[in-house]
Each structure stands twice: as C-alpha cells, then as structure tokens.
Amino acid sequence: MVLGKAGAVAAGAGAVALGFAALVTLGTFAASGTTQGSTNNLPLSSGTVPAAYQPLIQKWGTLCPEISPPMLAAQLYQESGFDPSARSPAKAYGMAQFLEGTWASYGTDGDGDGKADIWNPADAIASAASYDCALAKDVSQVPGDKQSNLLAAYNAGPYAVIKSDGVPPYSETQGYVRSIKSLARSFTAPTASVPITLSSQSAGAIYYAQTKLGTPYLWGGEGLPSQDGRFDCSGLTQAAYASVGITLPRVANDQWYAGEHPSRDQLRPGDLVFFANDLNDPRSIHHVGIYVGGGYMLDAPHTGAVIRYDTIDQQGYIGATRVTADGAQALPQRNADGSITAPNTPGQGAAKG
Numbered sequence: 394m395v396l397g398k399a400g401a402v403a404a405g406a407g408a409v410a411l412g413f414a415a416l417v418t419l420g421t422f423a424a425s426g427t428t429q430g431s432t433n434n435l436p437l438s439s440g441t442v443p444a445a446y447q448p449l450i451q452k453w454g455t456l457c458p459e460i461s462p463p464m465l466a467a468q469l470y471q472e473s474g475f476d477p478s479a480r481s482p483a484k485a486y487g488m489a490q491f492l493e494g495t496w497a498s499y500g501t502d503g504d505g506d507g508k509a510d511i512w513n514p515a516d517a518i519a520s521a522a523s524y525d526c527a528l529a530k531d532v533s534q535v536p537g538d539k540q541s542n543l544l545a546a547y548n549a550g551p552y553a554v555i556k557s558d559g560v561p562p563y564s565e566t567q568g569y570v571r572s573i574k575s576l577a578r579s580f581t582a583p584t585a586s587v588p589i590t591l592s593s594q595s596a597g598a599i600y601y602a603q604t605k606l607g608t609p610y611l612w613g614g615e616g617l618p619s620q621d622g623r624f625d626c627s628g629l630t631q632a633a634y635a636s637v638g639i640t641l642p643r644v645a646n647d648q649w650y651a652g653e654h655p656s657r658d659q660l661r662p663g664d665l666v667f668f669a670n671d672l673n674d675p676r677s678i679h680h681v682g683i684y685v686g687g688g689y690m691l692d693a694p695h696t697g698a699v700i701r702y703d704t705i706d707q708q709g710y711i712g713a714t715r716v717t718a719d720g721a722q723a724l725p726q727r728n729a730d731g732s733i734t735a736p737n738t739p740g741q742g743a744a745k746g
Contacts, residue, residue, distance in 0.1 A: 433454070433455055433457075433458050433459070433460060433461040434455050434461070434462070435461045435462055435463050435581050435582070436451070436462070436581075436582040437450065437451060437462050437463060437466060437580055437581070437582060438463075438579070438580055438581055438582040438583070438653075438654050439582065439654075439712070440654070440669075440672065440673075440675055440711050440712050441466065441579065441580045441649075441650070441654070441675060442466050442475070442580065442675070443475055443673070443674045443675065443676060444673035444674060445514070446469075446475060446514055446518065449503065449514070449515055449518045449519070450462050450465050450466050450469070450518055453465065453503070453518050453519050453521075453522035453523075454466070454522060456522040456523065456525075456526050457522075457525070457526035457529055457530075458539070459525070459526065459529035459539045459540050459543045460522060460525050460526065460529070460540070460543070461540075461577070461581075462580070463577040463578070463580035463581040464540065464573065464574070464577045464580075465518070465521060465522055465525070466577070466580040467573050467576040467577040467579075467580055468489075468521060468525075468547075468573060469488055469489060469517075469518065469521060470576070470580075470650065470725075471572070471573065471576060471725045472488070472489055472490040472521075473487070473488045473489070473490055474647075474676070474725075475488060475676065476488060477512060477513070477514045477517065478512065486511050486512065487511045487512050487513075487514075487517045488514050488517040488518065488521075489517040489518070489520060489521035489524075491511055491517070491520065491524075493511070495524070496509070496511050496520065499520050499523055499524045499527065500516065500520050501516060501519040501520040501523045502516060502519070503515040503516045503517075503518060503519025503520070504516065524547075525543060525547065528543050528546040528547055528551060529542075529543040529546075531546060531551035531555075532545075532546050532551050532554045532555060534555075535554055535555055535558060535559060536558060536559060537558075537559040537560070540574070541559075541560055541570050541574070542554050542559060542560065544569060544570045544573050544574070545559075545560040545561060545566050545567075545569075545570055547569070548565065548566045548569040548570070549561050549563055549565075549566040553566070571719075571723070572722065572723035573723070575719045575720055575722070575723040576650060576720070576723040576724070578652075578653055578720070579650045579651070579652060579653060579654070579714070579720060580650075581653075583653060583654070583655075583656075592663075593637070594634075594637040594638070594639060594663075594718075595661075595662060595663025595716075596662075596663070597636060597637035598630075598633040598634050598636065598637055598639075598663055598683060598716075599633070599662060599663060599683060599685055599691065601632065601633040601636040601637075602629060602630075602633045602683050602691040602700070603691065605622075605624065605629065605700045606691075606699075606700055606701065606702075607699050607700065607701075608622060608623055608624065608693075608699060608700045609621075609623050609698075609699050610623065610624070610625060610693045610694060610695060610696055610697070610698050610699065610700070611623035611624065611625060612625050612696060613625055613628070614628045614693075615628040615631070615632065615643075616628060616629075616632050624693045624700065625693055626645060626680050626681050626682065626692055626693045626694070627641075627643060627644055627645040627648060627681050628643070628693070629683075629691075629692070629693045629700060630645075630648060630665055630681050630682070630683055631643060631648070633683060634716060634721070638718070639716060639718050639721050640721055640722070641716070641721050641724075642724050642725075642726070642727065643727065644727065645667060645678050645679065645680060645681040646667075646669075646675055646676055646677075646678035646679075647724055647725075647727065648665060648667075648681055648714065649665075649667050649675055649678055649681075649712075649714055650714070650720070650724055651665070651714050651716045651717070651720045651721045651724060652714045652715045652716045652717045652720035652721075653714070653715050653717075653720075654712050654713060654714055654715070655713050655715055657712075657713075660684050660713055661684070661686075661715070662684060662685050662686045663683065663684065663715075663716070664683075664684040664713045664714065664715050664716070665681055665682070665683060665684070665713060665714045665716060666681065666682050666683075666684050666690050666705050666710070666712075666713045667680070667681050667710075667711050667712060667713065667714070668680040668681075668707060668708075668709040668710055668711060669709050669711040670709060672709070672711050675711070678711060679709075680692070680694075680709075682703065682705070684705065684713065685702065688704055688705055688706060689702050689703065689704055689705065690702070690703055690704075690705050
C-alpha cells in the first residue's frame with residue numbers, strides 16, 4: 394500500500410490506536426510464553442548481536458555453567474556497545490574494556506593466532522568469558538544464585554561476595570546484577586511467544602505520540618521549546634515513553650535493547666519497531682517508530698516530513714522491541730562522544746581490576 398496524505402492515513406490508523414487504548418482500559422491480554430530452562434547454552438535473539446561476533450559469543454558464552462551467550466552479550470554491549478576500538482578515561486580498552494594489568498592475567502588467544510590482543514574482538518570475547526568463569530570459580534562456594542554471585546564479583550570483587558555470603562548490600566552492585574540479568578533477556582531468543590504486556594503505559598505512549606501528529610521533523614529534535622517542540626524518530630519515542638515514566642536512551646539502536654523482541658506476527662500496539670541499513674548488524678539501526686496495530690506505526694520519518702502514521706512494510710525492517718521498565722533501566726548511557734557509560738557501575742564494572 395502506498396501511503397497518501399498523512400491525514401487520510403491517520404484516520405484509519407488512529408482508529409486502530411484508539412481501539413487499543415479502549416482495550417487497555419477494559420482489560421488486558423493474558424501473558425504467554427514459558428520460562429527459560431536452566432541450561433547456559435541459550436541461543437541469541439536474531440539481530441541483537443553483530444553477525445561477525447555472534448558465533449564467538451555463542452561459543453564462549455558456554456565456557457562455564459554460570460554464564461550464557463545472552464549474559465555475555467549483555468556484558469559486552471553494556472561495556473562498549475560491541476565496539477572493538479572502545480577506550481575509557483579509566484584506560485580500559487577494547488570491546489570488553491579490560492585494564493592492561495587485568496588483561497595480563499586473563500587475556501586469552503581466542504582465535505588461535507598465537508597472541509592475545511586486547512583490541513582483537515575474538516580475543517576480547519574469549520577473555521571476557523574467561524574472566525567471568527574465573528570469578529565464578531572464586532565464589533563457587535557462596536550460597537545463592539551462581540550467576541548473580543558471579544556478576545556481583547565482577548562489580549564488587551570476589552571478597553565482597555564471599556564476605557556477604559552472596560550479593561553484597563551495595564546499591565551499585567545490586568543494580569549491576571539486576572541490569573545485566575534484565576538486559577540478557579533482550580539478547581535471548583524467545584522459546585515461545587514473547588509475553589504480552591499491554592498496559593496503560595503502552596496506551597499512554599501511543600496517546601502522547603498521537604498528540605504530536607503533524608509536527609515537523611527535526612534532526613536531533615527532542616521536543617524542547619528551543620526546538621519549537623519538534624522531534625526526530627528516537628526523540629519522539631523517548632518522549633512518548635518518558636510521558637509514562639519509562640526512560641529510554643536517546644538513540645534508536647540503544648532503544649532496540651529495552652525489552653524482548655516479538656516476531657512480526659506477535660506485534661502489539663506500543664511495541665517499538667526498528668529499521669536498519671544492515672539486517673545483520675544492530676549498530677546500523679537508523680529509524681524507530683511506535684507500533685499502533687494493523688501494520689502501521691507512528692513515527693517522525695525524515696527531514697521535510699511531519700510526525701504521521703506510516704506502514705511498517707518498508708525496506709530494512711529488522712524487528713521490534715516490547716519495552717519494559719526493567720529493560721529500559723538496564724540500558725547503558727551514552728556520553729556526548731558516543732562512548733558508553735554502564736549504569737550503576739561508574740569505574741568499577743567498566744574497568745576490571
């Protein structure tokens with residue numbers, strides 16, 4: 394279907410969105426899906442890890458029972474956004490953000506070329522897994538959830554976990570454990586339907602975006618008075634969810650990780666829908682909209698356009714995200730230069746040692 398004027402499309406799609414809002418007011422769908430098994434060999438969700446790194450993370454994510462490929466992916470994403478050239482002010486380097494001193498102890502030759510290179514993604518991924526498993530061994534006698542104890546040791550050190558007989562009572566450490574375990578769900582391929590979590594928040598986000606219909610697009614727009622209330626695509630989705638108390642990151646390819654990823658036939662109003670230049674690399678995501686039902690989204694398309702209803706049947710559709718408050722809270726923050734700051738881990742978790 395070729396879209397005509399925004400007003401004609403809005404009339405039909407608006408009815409879909411309003412019908413959704415009424416549905417939320419009257420009741421909710423029952424949640425579906427099953428809990429993940431205890432195995433650590435969990436497959437990665439499609440489109441969440443750059444294709445070049447997916448087999449490496451899948452392989453090394455099973456190095457010991459306490460880790461899994463989605464958990465390892467969550468750590469790497471939170472450390473660097475899968476950027477092998479990342480470097481931090483704390484002098485932590487590479488995709489896994491190792492300090493040179495720690496690398497000297499745990500650096501691993503992941504690709505068998507005879508050297509462990511902190512800048513080599515194959516080595517960094519292998520070393521991150523090796524470091525995790527070494528920590529897991531250090532706290533193996535501590536009671537409680539093995540993966541939680543490992544993550545706590547990653548943030549606070551093994552001694553703190555041993556002394557506390559589990560996750561220490563530090564808000565930073567407890568936050569790190571929660572965020573990685575929550576973020577790992579975004580990297581885990583669903584074994585069944587993604588739970589349907591229709592709520593007043595989904596309806597509220599759609600309602601907010603509807604109130605902006607017809608607003609001109611502005612690159613970098615966040616709806617500020619100084620910007621005449623204009624938005625770009627991720628500025629609109631960020632503001633829409635902020636209106637219901639959920640804080641999303643500023644850019645679309647970070648918003649992609651704010652929850653689990655329903656398949657096309659599982660889409661529900663309120664899901665975020667994403668478009669990428671390379672379907673094998675989530676770092677190439679360049680556009681996001683809010684799904685309203687019936688194959689349509691609310692979005693701020695591009696310069697010269699206005700906020701409107703568009704079909705999601707467009708080139709580059711990479712998938713969708715069912716936003717949750719926990720998923721959004723787990724996401725790292727980007728600095729002005731685009732580098733990542735991991736939430737709840739200023740310095741410690743991001744720079745191991």
